[in-house]
Amino acid sequence: MLFKTYSIYTTRTKHLLHRKSLINPAFNLHTKPISSLKVVWRRDPQLDHAIERDKPYKICSKVVKEVLNEPGQVIPLRYLENRRERLRLNVRISTFLNKNPALFDVYQDRIKPKSEPVRFVRVSHRLRNFLEEEKRIVLENEGWIVSKLCKLLMMAKDKVLSVDKLVHVKREFGFPNDFLVNLVPNYPNYFRLIGPPEEGKSFLELVEWNPEFAKSIIEQRAEDEFGLTGIRIRPNFYYKLPPGFFLRKEMREWIRDWLELDYISPYVDVSHLDQASQEMEKRTVGVFHELLSLSLFKRIPVPILGKFSDEYRFSNTFSSVFTRHPGIFYMSLKGGIKTAMLREAYKDSELIQRDPLLEIKDKFVQLLEEGWQERQEQLRLQREEVKKNRVMMALGDGDTDGQESSREFDGQEVK
Template sequence: MLIKSHSISSYFHKLNPHFPSRVRVFPQLTSSISSLKVVWRKDTKLDQAIASDKTYKLCARVVKEVLNEPGQVIPLRYLEKRRKRLKLSTQIKTFLARNPGLFDLYRDRIKPKSEPVPFIRVSDRLQNFLEEEKRIYSENEPLIVAKLCKLLMMAKDRVLSADKLVHVKREFGFPNDFMVNLVPKYSEYFRLTGSPGEGKSFLELVSWKPEFAKSVIECRAEEESRLTGIRVRPNFNAKLPRGFFLKKEMREWLRDWMELDYISPYEDVSHLDQASKEMEKRTVAVFHELLSLSLFKRIPVPILGKFSEEYRFSNVFSTAFTRHSGIFYMSLKGGIKTAVLREAYKADELIDRDPLLEIKDRFVEMLKEGWRVRAEQLTLRRETVQRDMEMMAARSSESEWSESDE
């Protein structure tokens, strides 16, 4: 029986902080990890899941750019100069026309004596969304704190670079100001050292939180045990996509590897050999937990690579995503390698939804409202043009009849 991963907020309140440690006996695996090769296979459905977010992310980048400006306004021509960095393929005016409702266009002076030029500022509709965003962050603050604790608890020495965490805030759904406003608010959990932004600041875990030290997989096994009355051993859900086949040697290796006892990503593994199968089991557990904590249950591989030292990843850590193709998918969409958690998706639909995704849903609703208004305006213009053409044709026809009667 397979139980779907619960969103973090739901299983948090059911965690039992007291659970016994286990003595493990590992079977011997005959093949070395480095010698095992799996051919990468394209998954069009999961690639589509990534591609479908392209417009949303593009609009979010432009909004972020304007919000970071003093007064949240910017001259249109200044934003035009940043098109390449924003990865915009069209001119800013075209982007604004295609996505109405995000900004208002007005004229102002850059300098007191200069000529007025076009500026853009946050629209009332976008301002309403930003207020909704604050509400959602506030309601889910316990979840955000728990995610941050869990990220630190998996790390070596329970410490992570503050600047790296700021860089990945959008992957996990952290608010922009979490390091400034949220971290100091929870001094019983976190300690910030150094100066953020200079590359030498670190976030430390002040105290270990037993209630957070359970992975999604362990919680899933406990839930299944509760429902069935039979003790279920924690392990990964591995299901190869249709048409995907492995060579006999790889099938046998994976079978034996799956029989190894699950090693929680929150356990101390300093005694394990980096090249051992047991360490691979733990590394896959860390990948699984990190992807489970992420908003979209997927993270670009280069971002994961930034934390190689903190999470004890090997130099060739990315090969694990293809070696364990029943657990993960390595997408190459957009020219960027992205690790995707298979069990979180059904075809191209995300089924294991993070509560913080409500922010994205509200943003997309706002975009769709703007697109709907634009479509109505375009339809009205086409109908007006069509009526004008019909009237002109009718008048021309009347004129011809009048001339023929004469």
Template sequence: MLFNTKSFSLYLQNLITTYKPHVNPNFTHTHQIKLISSLKVVWRKDQKLDQAIENDKQYKLCARVVKEVLNEPGQVIPLRYLEKRRERLSLNVKVRTFLNRYPGLFYTYYDRIKPKSDAVLFLRPSDRLRDFLEEERKIYDNNEELLVAKLCKLLMMSKDKVLSVDKLVHVKREFGFPNDFLVKLVPRYPNYFKLVGCPGEGQSFLELESWNPDFAKSVIQLRAEEEAKLTGIPVRPNFNEEMREWVRDWLELDYISPYEDVSNLDQSSQEMEKRTVAVFHELLSLSIFKRIPVPILGKFSDEYRFSNAFSSAFTRHSGIFYLSLKGGIKTAMLREAYRHSELIDRDPLLEIKERFVELLEKGKHEWTEQLRLQREEVKKDMEKMALRSEDEEEKLDELMYDEQM
């Protein structure tokens, strides 16, 4: 067991057995549905949160290109092959231009694709990139307990405590899982995980083997406990949201942990809405950037009991979430994790991004310095040409004067 808080097991058990949904007697079930499930709220643009996505645009582009090369056999690829994949990678400049802008990522060299073919330009990871990959491995090792807890939490929130391996692989970057988490991390914890089927060969699933009550605390619950410790007064877990008139009664409902069994709740009830918001809040809190594209969340609709119109909850509860449309993709963001466009709720695994950005910045600095030197050389050449032209004009004037004499 990674964490040991024995008292929480009794607390969680008591929470589940004593939970009774609060129902406002002034509201009928039909009225509840109208207020929550069918409520239409006007979407409002938040430029600062949109900027947070824009700020990571170059980082994500470079990460995609690096991943593309590292996934190749031998981690090498002909430049012209990578050039053909530009559209899929959303790379809007030629590969040569990209390499010039970020010279610290790859080395280029000539080799033959086939024994008798002409030599062509290849790419392979630079020594700097390999050093970064070693740092990345160490950061993953140092945060292994966090990774295990995250993976357990994702399984514990699902209705059957089982998730598709294909879906988990698809979201590994969102939650910070390493590429090899299924073959290295999962087998080391047979007390928590059971892999059913073979990944990549038909359907395979990851099952939760044992329930750790220490992992069944949501961020909302932990926050309430911490506040209670500081004030000495019991604090009721709840969301930080504006007390608008229509949401007041909804906020008065008891908080429903995303780790509770809610199979008895009506999908369109206020209680189910509260639980769904709790799941969204927890998923975004577990993610590296505290934001997840809505299409990715939609892949888990069945496992986490989301309704078909689940994305409308992000605009209904705009005090908790922001739905960004940046880049033509809907992205759900956790407002409380940001101050303006800066992420303040920082996941320990963000250190990987910071190290990678340092690598990019170093290469970009070299590129700009090289451009500056080239401009200076061109300027010097132009000045020399100008001086030469002046000398030639003076000599021509002297000859013309001599002829006149």
């Protein structure tokens, strides 16, 4: 409840805090380095569950991309089995294929003309239909994808990002696999590829600054509120602590004071700001808020964010921001990987701020579930068939025993 009403933090309250700081200089929280402000991490089971629930989808997606990247989109089953550890599969490939029958077809073929036939894996007809649907969804949302890419470049200090890094985060933001080949060249007014194609030497540069794109989610939210109510509010973070979460008084006071600072857009130049200042902290939180808001699932692994420390001016201890502001972010440790999550984007474990590109995931999950249902139906029929055979065998054994008993009885009668 404390931080749901931060916007009514009054001038009188600030005056009282100022008086306290004069009486007791140790009370002046501005004098304390930000790095010394600690908040104990606390697990959020609901947000952890959101990550765990998407695990089957992500694993299946990895295997599909592995096959699609092969020449002809086919691969010997044993080759795929050798990559199981890299794909983080905890079952054999044959077991995975049986559990997900809608994704692939298995057939016999030769690796070499005179070699023995071996099992190959290829994309199923239903998966090909999904891939066509994926192209349609991407085409319908191409403008949104372009704006996302522009925003990532506009937040960078030199309006330039490494191509390798962008490729590494394409899944986080919903960029198509071929966005550098089939999308970027179509927008020469926004993008320019510079440098040789060698690894680490190619960059994507912003050509034109679009003021419409230079508006953060928080600023847009304030404008939408003004349009609805006619009341102009200051752009600021929505801060809500999870139930049962407690902050020490010193930290509560610091956060209240920090929230009263003017919002700093992630799209403005901050080269003049001290890296250790509260204003830079406000800007850094703003960048993370914007990056997570632009991501598909409103969450990004912390190591991936760390790759952009130089471009977005993150400090070496940037990950502490996520635990220092538990009313804005949550840092999950699920799966042994630190993942930064935007708390306001979720209600319990459900994502409420849905990206338009999530329709692709919905279609893929639908395909998976169809395969799972078919497998369950096949297993049910197999169980019924086994049960039926057992009954027939039992009846057959009973008839045999009856005939033998009759023959024995007849023999006794003859005697």
